[in-house]
Amino acid sequence: MRISDLLRYSAHRAPDAEALWFNERTYTYRQLYDQVCRLANGLRERASPGDRVAILAENSPEYVLSYYGVPLAGMGLVFLNYRLSEREINDVLTDAEPTILITESAYLDTARAALVGVESVHTLVTIDAAAAGTTHFAELLREPPMKEPDTGDDELAWLIYTSGTTGRPKGAVLTHRNVTAAACNSAMSWEADPGGSPATLFPWPLCHIAGYGVLVAHLRLHRIVLLRRYDPATFLAEVPHHRITHTTVAPTMLALLLRHPDIDKHDLSSVVRIGYGSAPMPAQTLRDAMRRFPTAGFQTGFGMTELGGNVLYHTMADHVSAIEGRTELLTSVGKPMALAAVKVVDEQGNEVPRGVVGELVISGEQVAVRYWRRPDASAETFRDGWLHTGDLATQDENGYFYIVDRKKDMVLTGGENVYSREVEEILHQHPSVAAAAIVGQPDEVWGERVVAVVEGNPAGAVSETEIIEYCKQHLAGYKCPRTVIEVAELPRNTVGKILKRQVREQLTAE
Template sequence: MLLSDMIRLNGRKNPDKVAVVSDDVSVTFGELRDRMHQVANAMLQLADVGDRVAVLAENLPEYVEMYYGVPDAGMALTFLNYRLHPKEWAWIMSNAEARILVVQPKFLEHLEPFLESVPTLEHVVVIGDPTPDHQVTYADLVGSASSEQPDLVVDEDTTAWLLYTSGTTGFPKGAMLTHRNLVIAALNSVIEYEPQPDERALIAFPLCHVSGYSVPVTHFRGGRIVLTPMFEAELWMKLVDEHQITGTSMAPTMLNFILEHPKVNDYDLSSLRGIGYGAAAMPVEILRSAIKRFGPIVYSGFGMTELGGNVLTFPKSAHERAVNGEEHLLASCGTPMVMADVKVVDEEMNECPPGIVGEVVIRGEQVLAGYFGNEAGTAEAFRGGWFHTGDMARRDEEGFFYIVDRMKDMIITGGENVYSREVEEVLYTHPGVSEAAVIGIPDETWGEVVTAVLVLRAGAVVSEADIVQTARDNLAGYKKPRRVIFVDELPKTVSGKIIKRQLRDELTTGVPS
C-alpha cells in the first residue's frame, strides 16, 4: 500500500467529506485526491522518479497536498524546517541533491543568496505570488496538470519522505522513510488509539516535523484536519472553540504555554476528547496540571524521526490509573505498540531485566530504510540488527518503559552517572520554575558539573540557593546543580524540543552552535 492510497480510498468512499480546513479554505477528500494527482503530474513535468523535492513553508493546504502528491510521483518529499538558518536550508537541499524547491516567498528572500550552493537545484516553485527571479507559481504549475492518477508504478519500498534529524545532539542526517514505513506507522496508531466519531484534529505541530504523521493517521480514519500556520497558544484555543476540535497533539512546551495562558478559561475547550503529547520528555508537574485542567483525556506515545511515528503508547487508561493512585506511571512513556518490537539492552545487546537502565532499540516495518547518502551512519544505527535510538530507559515488571535520558545528555560527574531528566523533574516541582534544562559542563575537578538552566514564571523571585536546596531535598548530593543559570528563554527546535547541544556550546565556549 502507498501513502497516497489512503487518499484515493477515502476519495472513493467519502468524496464529499471534508479532509482539510485552513482559514476559509475547505477541501474534501475527493478534491484532495484530485489535487494529489495534479501535484504528482506537475512534479513529473520537472523531474524524474526517484528525485527529491524540497518544501519550505508553514502549515498550508499546499503542504498537505505535497505530503501525498510528491510520493505519488515516486519522488521523496524533503522537509525543510522553517526555523533553521538559510545556510542550513541550503546544506540540507545540497545533501539531499534536491532538484525542485517549493517555497513561500517570505522564506525565499532569505534563502536566495545561498541557492547557488545547491548544484542539483533546477526548479524553484513559489507558493503565492511570483518573485522577480522566480516566475513559476505552485498554483499555475499544479492547476494546469492532469488530475488523473499518474501512469507509473511506485514500489512501497520507495522513499516517500526524507526528514532530517533535528540535530539537537549533532549534525542532521536524512532519514529515508518509505511508503511502507509511513503506512505501517499510521496503521500502528490507527490500531492503538481509539477512533473518535466525527474526528476533527487540530494540527499544532509544524508539518515539517515527523509529528505531521498525525495527518495521514487522521485521514486513514476518514477524519478532518484543521491547520494553523504555526503554533500560538491563544490561536490554538480559538480554533478548538471555533471548530469543535476533538483531538490534537503537541510538545510539552506547547501544552505548558496553554496551561499558563491567562485566557485558558475564556474559550470553550470542552469538545476535546484527546490530547496527545510527544516530541520531548513530559515533565511530571506539567502532566499533572494538564490532567487537572482537561480531565482524563491525555495520552502519549514515544517515537522519533527515524520511526515515522510512535512505537510506544501510553493511553488514556494508563493516565487514569496514574491519577487514581499509581503515580509512578506518570513518568512512563508507555508500552510497545502492536506492530513494533521494542526492548532495553546493555552494551552487549543483552536485554536488560526490569529496573535496569539500558538503551532503547527497535525493530519493525516502520523503522527507516537508512540515512540518505550515509552508509556509515546507517550501519552504526543498525548494529546488531536493531535500530539504536540513543535513548536510555528502564522498564518495569508490567512492561511500561521509562525514558531516563538521551545517551548524549547523561552527565558523568566525579565518576557518577547523573540523568539530566531526573534532575529536571525535581526542579519542575519548584513553583517558580517554568522551564528547565540540565546539562553537563566540562570541569577539571569533576569531569563535568551539573548545570541547571532555568526560565522562571512571570513575577517569580528565585535564587540559586533556592534551586540547589530543592534538588538537595530530593536527590543525592552529587546530583544537585553546582551551577544555576537564569535565562529569558531556552533554545528549541520547531517541535519545542530544547536544544541542549546549543546550551552546552554557549556555556562552554561562549559561541552558539
C-alpha cells in the same frame, strides 16, 4: 502500499466528508485526493522519478498536498525547517540535491540565498504568489489526475533531517513502506474514536515528523483544522469555533496554553482527546492539563524521525490510573504499539533484565532504511535489524518503558550516573522555574559537575541557593546541581524540544 493510498482509501470510503480546513479553505476527501494526483502528474512533467523535491514553508494545504503528491510522483519530499539559517538550509540542499524547491513569499528571499551554489535545483515553485523566475504551485495542479501510479513501496518518500540535537543533522530515508507502517501502527493502536464527527486541531509544523499525524487522522476520516503555526490564542479560539474533539501538542505548547491569560474565556469542553509527545512532559504540567481539560482523555506517543512516527504509547486509561495513584506512570512513555518490537539492551546488544537501564532499540517496518549518504552513521544506528535510538531507558515489571536520558546527556560525576530527566522533573516543580536543562560541565575533581540552566517564571526571581536546596530535599546529593544559571530563553527546535548540544556550546563559549 504507497503513502497516497492512505488518502485514496479514505476518499473511496467518504468522498464528500471534509478532510481539511485552513483559513476558510476547505477540501473534501475526494477533492484532496484529486489535487494530490494532479500534483503528482504536474511534477512528473518537470522532474523525474527518483528526484528530490524540497519544501521550505509554514503550514498550508499545499504542504499537505506535497506530503502525498511528491511521493506519488515517485520523488522524495525533503522537509526544510523554516527556522534554520540560510547556511543551514544550504547545507541540507547541498546534501539532498533536490531538483525542485517549493517555498512561499515569506521565505522566498531565504530560499534564493540558500540556493547559491546548489546546482541541482532547476525549478523554484511559490505557493502563495507568483514571482519573477518562479513557477506558481497552481501550475502544477493543471495536469489531469494520474490514473495508474507506478511508484514502488520501497522507494524514497520522505527525506527528513534530524534536529541535530547531538551533532550535524542526518537525513533519515523513509520509504513508502516506512511511513505507511508508522501511520497504520498508530491508527490501529490508538483507542477508538467516540461517536460524532471527529475534528482534529493540528498545530505542529509540517516540517516535523509529527506531521505523520495528518496521515493517521485522514486514515481515520477526521476533519483536520490546520494552523499555519502554533499560537496559544489562535488555538484557544479555534477549539470552540470548530468544536474540536482531538488535538496533539508538544509539552512546550501545552505549557504555554495553560499559562495563557484567556484560557478560561473559551469553551474547551468539546475536546475528548489530547495527545502529546516529541519531548519529555514534566509531570506537573501534565497534572495541570488533566485538571484544566476534565472532558479530555490524555495519551502520549514516543517516536523519532527515524521511525516515521511513534512506536510507544500510553492509553487514556493509563493516565486515569496515574491520577488515581499510580503516579510513576506519569513519567513513562508507555508500552509498544501493535506493529513494533521494543527492548532495552546493554553495550553488547544483549537484552537487560527489567528495571535495569540500557539503550532503547526498536524493530519494525516503520524503521528508516538508512541515513542519506551517511554509511558510517547508518552502520552505527541501524544494526542487526534494530534501530539503536541513543535513548537510555528501563522497563518495569508491568511492561511500561521509561526514558531515563539521552546517552549523550547523561552526566557522570564522581563515578555516579546522573540522568538529566530525573533532575529536570524536580526543577520543573519549583515555582520559580519555567523550563530547565541539566548538562554536565568538566570538573577537575569529579570529572563532570551537574549544571542547571533554567528559564525563570515571571512570578518570581530565580535564586541559585534556593533551587539547590530544593533539589537536596528531593534528590541524592550527587544528583543536585552545583551551579544554577538563569537564561532568558533556552535554545529549542521547531516544536519546542530543548537543544542540549547548544546549551553546552553556549556554556563553553562563556
